[in-house]
Amino acid sequence: MSETPRAAHPTRRDFVRTLGAAGLTAAVPLIGVRSIEAMPSLRTADEVGPKPTDPAESAVARLFATLSSEQRETICFPFDHPLRSRVENNWAIVEPTIDDMTAEQQELCREIMKGICSEDGFDRFMRQMDEDYGGFGAYHVALFGEPGSGGPFEWVLSGRHDTLRADGNSVPGAAFGGPIFYGHASKSFNEDASHTGNVWWYQGEQANAIFKTLDESQRAQALVDGSRAADASRTIELKGEKVPERGLLVSELDDQQKQMVRTLIEAMLSPFREADQQEVLACIEAAGGVDPMRLTYYTDGDIGEDGVWDVWKVEGPAFAWYFHGEPHVHTWLNVARTAPGA
Structure with a gap:
């Protein structure tokens, strides 16, 4: 299937350069998303997510x-x-x-x-x-x-x-009924450094807002070479305790930075219905919250070589979100309560 460029719409990419971290966090569209910390009832719930009658x-x-x-x-x-x-x-x-x-x-x-x-x-x-x-x-x-x-x-x-999927929770312990993908090529196959018009780039803005708060040592841990796997879908295989020790461990961040990671996850959830949001958040809590996750930013794929990272990943024992924004946005997501075999 050919990848054909189409018309564009305005976006807010340059906010990464002009807004502080707090301002950018507030700009993320979190419509209908309940925060991870605000959902204690879901942390021990046996059944969350969509129902066959939804x-x-x-x-x-x-x-x-x-x-x-x-x-x-x-x-x-x-x-x-x-x-x-x-x-x-x-x-x-x-x-x-x-x-x-x-x-x-x-x-x-x-x-x-x-x-x-x-x-x-x-x-x-x-x-x-x-x-x-x-x-x-x-x-x-x-x-x-x-x-x-x-x-x-x-x-x-x-x-x-x-x-994308609708399964009425037919796959127990797997958010969305299994791995999903969403992306966008706005205006052209090779998007500009501002990702003009891309409907998902607000997530990239939030990820870069976190990077801006890191000190020199944290940036050295978070930033790695390489980005594109031969089979991108394999990058979201859930690894349990075998999560690679690359990137920056979220547990090493301060409270404000951890909250920004939660806000990033909420930005990822905002396009979806509340039942799926609840299931993802419950899965995260069941796997230990955000602390075991790692943040990785990739030097390859930096459009415009502007230090605004277009390719990044958030990965935990049973959570894998791979955002590949070069040449345009591709987003791979896989979330479960536990990794297979764990």
């Missing part, structure tokens, strides 16, 4: 009921099919697009998409999809299991710069 999942069941036998042969799979857990930056999980569905089915897919997002996040995804792929209808969806039957199920959307 709006998105209810729409998945209604979509499944409308499918013809021919459609089911094309876009439906057993729940344990390997396609369900695949995550890529640019792929078609099935050949038909949403536009190939009936008008009712297209509207149900839009309802599902809206249901897995915050209001602000839905607007951002719609803008990203319009610019990257020609609109929501150009994307592809597949269904796994039998939604509405009482058994496990999952709806997966794929296309350029998106792998």
Whole structure:
């Protein structure tokens, strides 16, 4: 699939240079996000996250009921099919697009998409999809299991710069039902140093705000050479206690810097519905909070060589968020309560 540049929108990238850390933190859109520290009830909850009866999942069941036998042969799979857990930056999980569905089915897919997002996040995804792929209808969806039957199920959307899921918590202990991806190429394939118009760059602003607060010794630990893995999806494999000892350990930060790390995670969560936010935060707390995480900034991929780091990673025992902002934004995310085998 070709990567074609499209129109741009204004952004706030240069705030990294003009605002102090506190000002930038306040600028991050944290619509609907509850802070990690403000959710004590979730830290010991046995069940968090979306339910089969939530709006998105209810729409998945209604979509499944409308499918013809021919459609089911094309876009439906057993729940344990390997396609369900695949995550890529640019792929078609099935050949038909949403536009190939009936008008009712297209509207149900839009309802599902809206249901897995915050209001602000839905607007951002719609803008990203319009610019990257020609609109929501150009994307592809597949269904796994039998939604509405009482058994496990999952709806997966794929296309350029998106792998997103709705599963009603059918995958216990895995936030979002498995690893996800979202990205954006705004204005051109090779974005400028300001990432003009990129709907996700506010997350990069927050990450760079943290770096600006580090002293010389901390920066030396946080900044490493190299960035792009041969298989980017493998960079978010959960490693448990085997997290590589690179980057800066969050436990070594002061209280204000730790709060900025929490704010960064909340910025990552802000595009998504509250149920998924809650599950991610509960997973983080179950794995020891932010203290065991490491912050890594990569010297490679620094667009404009301006010291505003376009590529960075936050990684913990059961948390991996890889933000690759060169030549444009690619965001890989995998969160669970525990790493496999831990």
